[in-house]
Amino acid sequence: MLDTTAFSGALALLGSDINIWLVIIPGLMIGLVAGSIAGVSNTMAMAICLPLTLYMDFLPAIMFLTAIFTGGGFGGAVTSILMGIPGTTSSVATTFDGYPMARKGLHNEALGVALMASVVGVLIGYVILLLVVAPLGAWVIRLGPAEMLLIALWGMSMIAALGGNSLARGLIAGAFGLLLGTVGMNTAGHIRGTADIPFLLDGIPLIPAMMGMFAASQLFTLIGSGYLIKDKTARRADYGKVLSGFFQVLRYPVFQLRGTLIGVFVGAIPGVGSSVGNLIAYAQAKRTDRDSESYGKGNPKGVMAAESANSSSEGGSMVTMLALGLPGGGGTAMLLAAFAMHNVTGGPSFIDQNMDIVYTIILGNFAQAVLLLFVGLGFLAIAGNIVKVPITWLIPSVMVLALIGAFAVTGDQAGPITLFFFAGLGWLMKRYDYPVAACVVGLLLGRMVESELIRTWQISGGGELEFFLNRPVALVFAALLVLSLLQPAITNYLRARRARQQD
Amino acid sequence: MRLDQIRPGHVFLLVLILGATLWYLLDTLDTSRRLTNTILVVPLAILVFAAGAFELIREILRARADPTTLEQRDVDEDQDSDQTPVDMLRGVVLLGFTGLLVFFYPRLGFDLAVFLFIFASLVMLEPRGYLAKAAFAAIFTLIVLGGARIILPYPMPTLIL
Numbered sequence: 252m253l254d255t256t257a258f259s260g261a262l263a264l265l266g267s268d269i270n271i272w273l274v275i276i277p278g279l280m281i282g283l284v285a286g287s288i289a290g291v292s293n294t295m296a297m298a299i300c301l302p303l304t305l306y307m308d309f310l311p312a313i314m315f316l317t318a319i320f321t322g323g324g325f326g327g328a329v330t331s332i333l334m335g336i337p338g339t340t341s342s343v344a345t346t347f348d349g350y351p352m353a354r355k356g357l358h359n360e361a362l363g364v365a366l367m368a369s370v371v372g373v374l375i376g377y378v379i380l381l382l383v384v385a386p387l388g389a390w391v392i393r394l395g396p397a398e399m400l401l402i403a404l405w406g407m408s409m410i411a412a413l414g415g416n417s418l419a420r421g422l423i424a425g426a427f428g429l430l431l432g433t434v435g436m437n438t439a440g441h442i443r444g445t446a447d448i449p450f451l452l453d454g455i456p457l458i459p460a461m462m463g464m465f466a467a468s469q470l471f472t473l474i475g476s477g478y479l480i481k482d483k484t485a486r487r488a489d490y491g492k493v494l495s496g497f498f499q500v501l502r503y504p505v506f507q508l509r510g511t512l513i514g515v516f517v518g519a520i521p522g523v524g525s526s527v528g529n530l531i532a533y534a535q536a537k538r539t540d541r542d543s544e545s546y547g548k549g550n551p552k553g554v555m556a557a558e559s560a561n562s563s564s565e566g567g568s569m570v571t572m573l574a575l576g577l578p579g580g581g582g583t584a585m586l587l588a589a590f591a592m593h594n595v596t597g598g599p600s601f602i603d604q605n606m607d608i609v610y611t612i613i614l615g616n617f618a619q620a621v622l623l624l625f626v627g628l629g630f631l632a633i634a635g636n637i638v639k640v641p642i643t644w645l646i647p648s649v650m651v652l653a654l655i656g657a658f659a660v661t662g663d664q665a666g667p668i669t670l671f672f673f674a675g676l677g678w679l680m681k682r683y684d685y686p687v688a689a690c691v692v693g694l695l696l697g698r699m700v701e702s703e704l705i706r707t708w709q710i711s712g713g714g715e716l717e718f719f720l721n722r723p724v725a726l727v728f729a730a731l732l733v734l735s736l737l738q739p740a741i742t743n744y745l746r747a748r749r750a751r752q753q754d
Numbered sequence: 755m756r757l758d759q760i761r762p763g764h765v766f767l768l769v770l771i772l773g774a775t776l777w778y779l780l781d782t783l784d785t786s787r788r789l790t791n792t793i794l795v796v797p798l799a800i801l802v803f804a805a806g807a808f809e810l811i812r813e814i815l816r817a818r819a820d821p822t823t824l825e826q827r828d829v830d831e832d833q834d835s836d837q838t839p840v841d842m843l844r845g846v847v848l849l850g851f852t853g854l855l856v857f858f859y860p861r862l863g864f865d866l867a868v869f870l871f872i873f874a875s876l877v878m879l880e881p882r883g884y885l886a887k888a889a890f891a892a893i894f895t896l897i898v899l900g901g902a903r904i905i906l907p908y909p910m911p912t913l914i915l
Contacts, residue, residue: 291905299905419812422805426798427771430778439790443782471848474879475841647875648894650852651868655902662908667856675849679767701794708793 253382260607261614270311271611275619278318279626285319286326287634289338289462290656290666293323294581301585301592309593310608314615316589317565320582321373321619324562325627328365329634332554333358333479334649335469336462338656340526340695341561344409344533346465347688348546348553355549356485358638359631363496364551365558366627368507371500372559373620375511376518376566380573381613385602388574390724391519396706397719401728402520403700406527408736409534410689420685428690431455432697438705450665454698459657461691463670464677466653468687470646471678479638479645488635493628499551506536506552510559518564521571521579527699528567530692532560538738547688566616572597573609760817768813772806775799844879851875863913869895 265271278300285296297319304312327342332349345365352361379387410425434444435454445451473479480486500507510532517528536556537546546553568579569586576598578584590597602609637645657666680687711718719725779799785791837845851871859867872891877884896915903910 299907419805419808423771423802423809426801426805427775430775430795430798430802433795434778437791439788441782441785441788441791443785443791443795444778467849471845472837474844474848475837643876643879644890646848646879647872650848650875651872651894651898654852654855655898658908658910659902659906664856664860667859671849671853671856674852676770678845678849679763679770683761683764683767685767697794704793705790708789 254606254610257606258610261610264310264607264611265614268308268310270308271314271615272618274307274311274315275318275615275622276626278315279322279619279623280630282319282322282324283326283329283626283630286323286338286342287329287630288656289330289334289336289466289653290458290659292339292458292581293320293326294585295659296323297582297585301588304589305592309595310611310615312589312593313586313612314619316586317612317616318619320565320586321562321616321623322626323582324373324565325366325369325558325623326630327561328369328554328558329362329630332361332365333634333637334466336465336649336653338462340457340461341529341564342557343461343526343688343691343695344529344557345554345561347533347557348548348550349557350469351547351549352551352554353479353638356480356482357492357549358480358485359489359492359635360496360499360551361554362631362635363493364499364554365496366493366624366631367497367500368510368555368558369562369627370620370624371507372511372514372562373565373623374617375508376515376563377569377613377616377620379512379515379563380566380569381610384570384574384609385599387519387570388599388602391521391571392575393724394520395722395725396703396710397722397725398728399520400700400703400707401725401732402517402527402531403696403703405728405732405735406530406534406692406696407700408732409530409692417684420683421689424680424685424687424689425693428693429697429700430693431460431690432694432699433701435698437698438702450661450663455694456657456661456666456669457695458660459666459669460673460694462653462657463673464680464687464691466650466670467674467678468681470649471674472681473642473646476642478640478642486638488632490628490632493631496551500555503552503555506540506555507559509535510556511563514560514563515567517560518567518579519570520567521577526695528560528564529557530695532556535735538735539742569612573612574599574602576601761813764813765810768806768810772803772810775802775806847878848875851878860911864910865895865899865912865915868899 281296281300282293285291286293297316300315300319304315307315324341327338328345328349331337331342331345332353335346335350335353337343337346349361349365352358410421432454434451436442436452442452450456478486513532513535514528517531533553533556536552537543540546540550540552542550565582568583571577571579572583572586576587576596578587587597595601654667654670657670660666677687680690719729779795782791782795851874855867855871862870869891872894873888876887876891899910899912899915903912903915
């Protein structure tokens with residue numbers, strides 16, 4: 252599994268050029284800041300910094316961009332936890348428990364959990380990459396629409412987990428979100444719901460819509476409150492509590508490991524990536540926890556599952572990029588652009604001939620993960636002070652930042668307009684106890700579900716069962732999906748049986 | 755039926771969702787009735803209509819119920835928020851300000867629109883200390899928009915900056 256010769260070569264390469272190490276901390280800081288500003292994602296930061304890498308050698312350039320990628324993975328958690336506004340689709344699930352923890356005055360613990368979960372997630376993700384990059388790449392290439400559909404359905408099961416107290420309202424929110432996600436031109440070329448508005452051809456801009464729904468539903472309900480946190484003594488950055496967050500991650504290794512594994516394998520699938528991985532990991536954590544009722548109210552295990560999946564998906568997406576030369580998402584697309592700028596092409600031949608460089612990138616990312624711990628702690632000292640700002644000053648400021656972030660995503664008025672309409676919708680939904688999160692998840696997954704459903708239908712000749720029986724990976728996914736849905740019932744049955752036997 | 759027990763905001767939300775779903779469904783069927791167009795939209799629309807009708811009926815029954823027999827959950831929903839009616843009204847106004855910013859920034863310039871939005875919002879949320887609020891709005895606009903213009907590759911229409 253491990254090419255020891257290439258490994259030795261990688262160690263030699265790492266020791267040969269100090270620039271490989273000098274770019275890591277600036278990259279992490281840029282990623283942290285970019286990820287923490289809603290709408291300005293790590294992908295955008297990588298795109299902005301890409302021209303700078305033209306003046307660097309290949310390895311320092313890749314280290315710089317992957318550091319931005321790594322920093323941004325945690326940066327998104329900061330705004331999710333402190334403001335309840337996920338800056339990227341990969342931080343959506345972090346909001347569900349991170350923000351309630353912050354409202355209870357546990358923002359330091361939540362940030363500590365998120366940081367440690369991110370660090371451990373990145374480390375384990377890259378260990379898996381180190382050991383199985385080539386076989387995992389060969390596995391990814393075999394995935395087709397049927398497998399992608401099942402992954403999307405697995406993500407959709409999240410909607411049920413977020414349904415809230417009322418089944419009818421949960422169904423309305425989730426189904427309406429899915430419908431909104433299908434607006435535009437579908438994979439079969441049919442154009443629906445655009446009302447002749449050109450920017451809707453590609454669908455509703457997801458990030459502005461998501462920011463609008465969360466921003467309004469969280470911020471507007473704070474009007475009348477003095478501060479984000481009622482308890483004055485809790486309104487400060489406290490490293491002791493951040494450290495207690497670290498230890499919470501170490502106390503629940505199963506949740507951390509499961510979230511990480513989900514993130515790596517889902518992150519390896521092109522086009523799916525961390526936006527679905529964090530949702531699946533969160534839903535799994537909620538389903539399998541004895542205390543599932545506490546999810547959505549400030550359970551640190553929810554933050555842990557989401558952030559570990561979000562961060563480990565970086566390692567997973569690198570598999571696709573290195574082994575197949577395919578971008579798994581925006582971040583790896585930037586990395587491939589950097590490859591091209593230095594006349595390097597990723598793919599099977601790259602791995603065959605340059606395994607030492609692959610290992611150098613992986614080992615460099617180990618160092619990034621460790622450094623993220625310290626750089627992240629420093630960043631939290633500044634970012635954590637946001638809880639001291641009175642709500643009156645915070646709300647309009649955050650709304651403007653969100654609007655600029657929405658503008659940054661689309662480059663024109665489409666983003667801000669989308670944010671505005673979804674802000675109104677999100678606020679109304681929150682006011683009348685409709686689960687906003689379920690609507691957002693539906694919005695994220697709608698296009699993917701429809702596209703893969705159509706492709707699967709077409710390729711299978713109209714849903715022929717034999718098609719699925721000949722796809723063992725799809726059968727395995729289907730079995731995993733059914734098991735994960737039935738797991739709470741099975742666990743309860745076994746517990747009740749054990750209790751009866753003890754009686 | 756007690757009209758004061760109807761929640762107009764909830765009815766508005768339901769009408770909005772059901773109306774949008776109906777419009778989208780009709781637009782989809784108008785585009786094409788092939789399975790590749792309707793495979794997901796039609797079942798989801800039916801689900802939204804069914805659940806929406808259930809909620810509307812529930813809202814009507816609530817309006818007809820004796821207030822002493824209203825389900826505890828309904829009462830809890832209304833009392834869940836710490837916000838007063840004035841806070842809710844401020845929220846509506848803030849949303850209105852956001853709409854004005856979004857639709858008028860191309861004409862006013864991003865900088866002026868943001869400055870006016872922040873100043874107006876601060877004054878609306880807490881009507882005192884106008885000078886400090888104006889200064890904050892100006893400094894915030896300068897820093898945020900100045901930084902955005904440097905970072906973002908898109909042209910941002912501004913009046914002064």
